[in-house]
Amino acid sequence: xxxxxxxxxxxxxxxxxxxxxxxxxxxxxxxxxxxxxxxxxxxxxxxxxxxxxxxxxxxxxxxxxxxxxxxxxxxxxxxxxxxxxxxxxxxxxxxxxxxxxxxxxxxxxxxxxxxxxxxxxxxxxxxxxxxxxxxxxxxxxxxxxxxxxxxxxxxxxxxxxxxxxxxxxxxxxxxxxxxxxxxxxxxxxxxxxxxxxxxxxxxxxxxxxxxxxxxxxxxxxxxxxxxxxxxxxxxxxxxxxxxxxxxxxxxxxxxxxxxxxxxxxxxxxxxxxxxxxxxxxxxxxxxxxxxxxxxxxxxxxxxxxxxxxxxxxxxxxxxxxxxxxxxxxxxxxxxxxxxxxxxxxxxxxxxxxxxxxxxxxxxxxxxxxxxxxxxxxxxxxxxxxxxxxxxxxxxxxxxxxxxxxxxxxxxxxxx
Amino acid sequence: xxxxxxxxxxxxxxxxxxxxxxxxxxxxxxxxxxxxxxxxxxxxxxxxxxxxxxxxxxxxxxxxxxxxxxxxxxxxxxxxxxxxxxxxxxxxxxxxxxxxxxxxxxxxxxxxxxxxxxxxxxxxxxxxxx
Numbered sequence: 001x002x003x004x005x006x007x008x009x010x011x012x013x014x015x016x017x018x019x020x021x022x023x024x025x026x027x028x029x030x031x032x033x034x035x036x037x038x039x040x041x042x043x044x045x046x047x048x049x050x051x052x053x054x055x056x057x058x059x060x061x062x063x064x065x066x067x068x069x070x071x072x073x074x075x076x077x078x079x080x081x082x083x084x085x086x087x088x089x090x091x092x093x094x095x096x097x098x099x100x101x102x103x104x105x106x107x108x109x110x111x112x113x114x115x116x117x118x119x120x121x122x123x124x125x126x127x128x129x130x131x132x133x134x135x136x137x138x139x140x141x142x143x144x145x146x147x148x149x150x151x152x153x154x155x156x157x158x159x160x161x162x163x164x165x166x167x168x169x170x171x172x173x174x175x176x177x178x179x180x181x182x183x184x185x186x187x188x189x190x191x192x193x194x195x196x197x198x199x200x201x202x203x204x205x206x207x208x209x210x211x212x213x214x215x216x217x218x219x220x221x222x223x224x225x226x227x228x229x230x231x232x233x234x235x236x237x238x239x240x241x242x243x244x245x246x247x248x249x250x251x252x253x254x255x256x257x258x259x260x261x262x263x264x265x266x267x268x269x270x271x272x273x274x275x276x277x278x279x280x281x282x283x284x285x286x287x288x289x290x291x292x293x294x295x296x297x298x299x300x301x302x303x304x305x306x307x308x309x310x311x312x313x314x315x316x317x318x319x320x321x322x323x324x325x326x327x328x329x330x331x332x333x334x335x336x337x338x339x340x341x342x343x344x345x346x347x348x349x350x351x352x353x354x355x356x357x358x359x360x361x362x363x364x365x366x367x368x369x370x371x372x373x374x375x376x377x378x379x380x381x382x383x384x385x386x387x388x389x390x391x392x393x394x395x396x397x398x399x400x401x402x403x404x405x406x407x408x409x410x411x412x413x414x415x
Numbered sequence: 416x417x418x419x420x421x422x423x424x425x426x427x428x429x430x431x432x433x434x435x436x437x438x439x440x441x442x443x444x445x446x447x448x449x450x451x452x453x454x455x456x457x458x459x460x461x462x463x464x465x466x467x468x469x470x471x472x473x474x475x476x477x478x479x480x481x482x483x484x485x486x487x488x489x490x491x492x493x494x495x496x497x498x499x500x501x502x503x504x505x506x507x508x509x510x511x512x513x514x515x516x517x518x519x520x521x522x523x524x525x526x527x528x529x530x531x532x533x534x535x536x537x538x539x540x541x542x543x544x545x
Contacts, residue, residue, distance in 0.1 A: 256445070260468075263443045266491045270422035270437040280491065287490070 027052045031060055038064070043072035081117070088118040092125050103411035105133045136412040143409045147402035154395035161388040168381045175374040182367045189360035196357050199350035206346055210339045217332035224325030231318040238311045241304055248300045255293035262287035418495045423519060425489035425526070426470060429461040432489055432526060434519050439531035441471040441480060449482040455538045456484045459512035460529065472531045481535040494519055499528065512537055 034047050046068065047061035091111050099105060108126060111118065262283045269280030423434040446454065446469045454469065456462065469482035498520040502510070514534035518525045 260443060260445060263488055263490075267424065267437055267440060267443060270424075270491045270493075273422075284490070 025054070025057075027054055027057045027061075031057055031064065034061075035064060038068050038071070043068050043075060081115070084115050085117050088112075088115055089121060092118070092121055096125055096128070099129070100132075104413045105129055105136060106413045106415055132412075133414045136409060137414050140406070140409040140412075140414070143402060143406040147399070147406050150395060150399040150402040154392065154399045157388065157392040157395040161385070161392045164381065164385045164388040168378070168385050171374060171378045171381050175371065175378050178367060178371045178374050182364065182371055185360055185364040185367045189357060189364050192353055192357040192360050196350060196353035199346055199353050203343065203346045203350055206339060206343050210336065210343065213332055213335045213339060217329055217336070220325045220328040220332055224322055224329065227318050227321035227325055231315065231322065234311055234315045234318055238308070238315070241307050241311060245301070245304045248297050248304065252294060252297040252301070255290045255297060259287055259290035259294060262290055418497060420493040421496050421499050421519075422491060422493055423499075423521075423528070424470070424491055425521070426468070426485040427487040427489055428458075428463050428485050431461070433460060433529050434521070434526045435470075435529045435531045437491060439472060441473050443488055444469050444471055444482065446482070446484055453480060453482045454484050455481050455535050458483065458534050458538050459510075459514060460534070470531065472535045474532065474535065481538075483531060483535060492521065494521060 031047065031052070034045065037045060046065050049058040049061040049065070052058040052061050088111050095111070099107075108129070111122060265283030266280050266287065269276030269278075269283055272279065422437040424437050424440055425432055425434050427433075446466050449469050449471075456466070463484050463486045465486045466484045468485050468488045470485060470488065472481050472483055473479075474481055499517060500519070501517045502515060507515075512534070514530050514537055515527050516530045516533075517528040519528050520526075
């Protein structure tokens with residue numbers, strides 16, 4: 001057979017390659033034309049073998065018809081399979097799209113077309129869905145965690161903002177307080193300086209007072225000495241006065257006797273009548289003199305009495321002066337002791353005031369540094385407050401996004 | 416021719432000044448020097464206060480003298496006899512003592528004139544036991 005067919009096929013094939021039928025064989029040309037149609041994908045026409053005179057061509061025609069029939073059947077079958085597979089792919093894609101759109105990933109892909117060629121596709125789609133499920137589940141969990149975390153972040157940011165605001169307020173108040181403290185420190189430093197100056201003045205005054213007390217004690221000593229001298233003088237005066245009193249008593253007695261004598265002389269003169277007239281005159285004169293003496297002695301007695309009283313008062317005063325001078329010296333000694341203590345206390349006060357002045361100056365400097373630092377802290381806190389507000393806004397936005405993500409993820413059912 | 420005068424002794428007992436004829440007084444002495452039994456302290460003239468002077472008066476008994484205690488002997492004065500008056504009867508009746516015999520005008524003021532021996536006697540009579 002191959003031998004038979006080869007000589008027959010060579011001219012046909014050659015003719016077919018050349019693209020033109022042999023004029024000598026119109027059937028061959030017709031057959032070639034037909035085959036070219038078939039090669040072009042036209043399977044509907046058929047050769048009529050009976051029309052071929054050449055049996056070989058007839059057989060070729062029959063074979064060509066059979067081949068075309070077979071190819072057409074296979075093509076049809078292939079087209080049918082392609083359609084089925086295409087429908088299954090479309091169905092799978094639609095189903096997947098539908099599932100994705102509906103978000104229902106809980107079920108499995110079921111196709112109306114059952115073709116073995118779709119099995120890998122179905123398996124692949126199933127793997128894709130499983131992967132999606134896994135992704136969605138993980139995304140849902142992540143969204144839940146993100147929502148929780150963002151809520152916590154929001155709460156923390158809000159808390160932080162509130163704390164930062166409170167801190168800023170506290171720092172502001174602290175700064176204001178430190179400003180007041182700075183002013184108070186300044187005032188204290190000035191007052192301490194004033195106290196130190198006053199303490200110096202007081203110290204000087206106390207030293208002057210100490211000198212005055214010493215002079216006072218010297219004066220008291222002189223007063224006591226003078227009082228002793230006055231007392232001695234008064235005692236001497238008293239003795240002299242007593243003696244004067246004694247003399248005056250004698251004079252008074254003499255005057256009294258003179259008076260008595262003059263009275264008796266006058267009496268005798270009167271008894272003698274005219275003869276005793278001159279005697280009576282002399283006696284009257286004597287009596288007048290005696291009365292003058294008695295009057296004088298009376299005045300002297302009164303004066304002596306007054307001198308005695310005055311001397312007694314002076315003695316009491318001198319005794320009082322001595323006593324007062326002694327008490328004055330004693331009080332002066334106490335005052336010296338007290339002033340010495342006061343001087344020591346004032347000296348300590350002055351030293352302490354000086355130390356306080358220095359300490360308050362240092363405190364003022366430190367306070368100013370603290371105020372400066374507090375101002376810087378306040379500025380930083382203000383920036384932190386602004387950052388906290390931004391963080392709170394971002395956390396709120398993040399929370400919204402997390403909620404949005406959770407809402408989106410909720411659309412996908414995976415169970 | 417001058418009017419006759421009387422010499423009178425003026426003395427004070429208490430607050431009042433009396434007069435007596437100088438011849439009634441023997442002398443004038445100090446009370447402290449006289450014996451106590453000779454002193455006549457309380458009389459019709461009253462009770463003296465200071466009792467500084469004593470007017471020694473003679474009694475009817477010889478060598479017996481009494482000392483009338485007075486506060487002060489004012490002095491001796493000559494007064495006209497026309498200024499010496501007897502005591503009116505009505506006054507004599509009112510005054511219980513017979514020692515007051517009249518009054519004398521001294522410096523235009525009446526002054527009782529006392530009979531010292533009678534006064535001392537009255538006192539001695541009053542002091543004598545019944």
